[in-house]
Amino acid sequence: MTLISVDRVSFGYTAERRILDDVSFAMESGDTVGLVGESGSGKTTLLRLLLGLARPDSGTITFDGASLDPRNAAFMRQFRRQAQIVFQDPYSSLDPRQKISSIIAEPLRSLRIPGDHRQMVADALSSVGLDADAAGRYPHQFSGGQRQRIAIARAIVAGPRLLLADEAVSALDLTTKIRIVELLASLGTRMSLLFVSHDIGVVAALCRRIVILERSRIVESGDTAEVLARPQHPYTQRLLASVPRLSLKDTRS
Amino acid sequence: MSDVAASPNRRRGIVSLTLMAGIMLVGLHIAIGLLTLVWLPYEPNAFTGGRLEGASLAHWVGTDRLGRDLFTQLMIGSRIALTVGLGAVAIGATIGVSIGILAAFASRWLDDALAATLDILIAFPTLLIAMLVVAASDTASLGSAIVALGIALSAIVARLTRILAKRVLVMDYITAARTSGSSWPKIVAIHVLPNIWPTLSVNFALQFGLAVIAEASLSYLGLGAPPPNASWGRMLQEAQGTVYTAPLGAIAPGIALVSLAIGVNLLADGLRARIDAARTLS
Numbered sequence A: 001m002t003l004i005s006v007d008r009v010s011f012g013y014t015a016e017r018r019i020l021d022d023v024s025f026a027m028e029s030g031d032t033v034g035l036v037g038e039s040g041s042g043k044t045t046l047l048r049l050l051l052g053l054a055r056p057d058s059g060t061i062t063f064d065g066a067s068l069d070p071r072n073a074a075f076m077r078q079f080r081r082q083a084q085i086v087f088q089d090p091y092s093s094l095d096p097r098q099k100i101s102s103i104i105a106e107p108l109r110s111l112r113i114p115g116d117h118r119q120m121v122a123d124a125l126s127s128v129g130l131d132a133d134a135a136g137r138y139p140h141q142f143s144g145g146q147r148q149r150i151a152i153a154r155a156i157v158a159g160p161r162l163l164l165a166d167e168a169v170s171a172l173d174l175t176t177k178i179r180i181v182e183l184l185a186s187l188g189t190r191m192s193l194l195f196v197s198h199d200i201g202v203v204a205a206l207c208r209r210i211v212i213l214e215r216s217r218i219v220e221s222g223d224t225a226e227v228l229a230r231p232q233h234p235y236t237q238r239l240l241a242s243v244p245r246l247s248l249k250d251t252r253s
Numbered sequence B: 001m002s003d004v005a006a007s008p009n010r011r012r013g014i015v016s017l018t019l020m021a022g023i024m025l026v027g028l029h030i031a032i033g034l035l036t037l038v039w040l041p042y043e044p045n046a047f048t049g050g051r052l053e054g055a056s057l058a059h060w061v062g063t064d065r066l067g068r069d070l071f072t073q074l075m076i077g078s079r080i081a082l083t084v085g086l087g088a089v090a091i092g093a094t095i096g097v098s099i100g101i102l103a104a105f106a107s108r109w110l111d112d113a114l115a116a117t118l119d120i121l122i123a124f125p126t127l128l129i130a131m132l133v134v135a136a137s138d139t140a141s142l143g144s145a146i147v148a149l150g151i152a153l154s155a156i157v158a159r160l161t162r163i164l165a166k167r168v169l170v171m172d173y174i175t176a177a178r179t180s181g182s183s184w185p186k187i188v189a190i191h192v193l194p195n196i197w198p199t200l201s202v203n204f205a206l207q208f209g210l211a212v213i214a215e216a217s218l219s220y221l222g223l224g225a226p227p228p229n230a231s232w233g234r235m236l237q238e239a240q241g242t243v244y245t246a247p248l249g250a251i252a253p254g255i256a257l258v259s260l261a262i263g264v265n266l267l268a269d270g271l272r273a274r275i276d277a278a279r280t281l282s
């Protein structure tokens, strides 16, 4: 079943410059997809459109068969429960003035999700491998990797079907990176995962399918193993050639 | 190792010294101001002694031209200064924060227009704007002085709020709040205001000091609260003619004014240092 379908979407922040140009791709429910492209190629912009934070200039995006329209408040309320995001910078993604408990509970409160919020926060914390007593502390008391776990806990607390990760491991050191990738991989068995990265090695380790974005256009997509073994587009070939072989092996093992 | 561990403590020590001095000076004025509500040494307008008496046990800082007790007037001056400072900052903060937040959310051209307007307003001296507002209202009163200073301060608060709010609004936790379904008013209330509050509060303390001095200036120029409100500014003005024969009449309100202004600035400095220390910790 198709969860997301992006159909001929174009977008620019200003009229002069297109950031996304005629982009189309689809994602199956339950799949793990890697979106790869150099910095500035438009990956974050595409995620913003997928989250309904901005509207395409042309083209359509559908989620679960329904058109994703940010102006449709009733649809967005339902949609927000189902799609959540984890960001790259663990220092900017948690409000420094809020306790971890209120940070993680924000989707529950704002989306008026019924249930014992305190218990749900505790469950989310344990899903990401943090102690329950983290709830009473503040972001500055945690390391980058722990903060990223907290951000993941906030993203999954409302039980979304789709998790978007925007360079979620790029700012972490190698050991932490591997741990968080493992965590995302385990979450990927429970929900659909769209993993954005400029690091092909990590995508190879984590994602079944891969989409390659080059300067506002999708140049290639398909099965990760297949694309990596037989890249068709010259850009993909160059991208692969520039990956140090060692790091590819490292992250896979 | 040991001096690395000791340095934050040492800095915290200096921090609390500044803060303590500020709290003590401002606290003294607050205590005196509150005391005047229930007790005064003399009836403020009663002729309780000879004219222009020097300091004595009966009149701690002497009397004025009409034989009224100066210390009583100084005490009332504390209350007036604090009332004006608090009132002006409350009005300036309410107007300023609202406009600043609005500008931070406004479309490009509205934001540019607001920013330019604020810059022009700020280029005018606070006192000049306050004088214009007082002049525009029919009668000089305590209320009109407070409103005038509040409006004059609001432009500075608005500009600061706008910059601080914009800095917060680009943070990922704001995007996370949006994808969590939080409305913009809610985001302002639970994310933006708490994050800009530490810096704003330091600025409010500084504005308070400015307002106290500006009120004294307005009163000095005869644009402040009319008698029987004793204001340090008016005391200074009244003592001007007799500054050589009875210097205490000018010195005492001068010291009162400066001590409150310094106290408020020490408080602001202490608060800022505390916030900086908290920031380096995190």
Ligand SMILES: Nc1ncnc2c1ncn2[C@@H]1O[C@H](COP(=O)(O)OP(=O)(O)O)[C@@H](O)[C@H]1O
Pocket (backbone or CB within 6 Å): A013, A014, A019, A037, A038, A039, A040, A041, A042, A043, A044, A045, A046
């Ligand atoms: N808010 C914005 N306003 C204008 N231009 C932007 C904005 N955000 C990103 N861009 C531009 O869009 C392009 C793509 O950015 P982005 O989607 O963040 O790329 P990526 O995530 O792949 O690094 C970049 O050239 C960037 O400068």
Ligand SMILES: [Mg+2]
Pocket (backbone or CB within 6 Å): A043, A044, A045, A166, A167
């Ligand atoms: Mg990006």
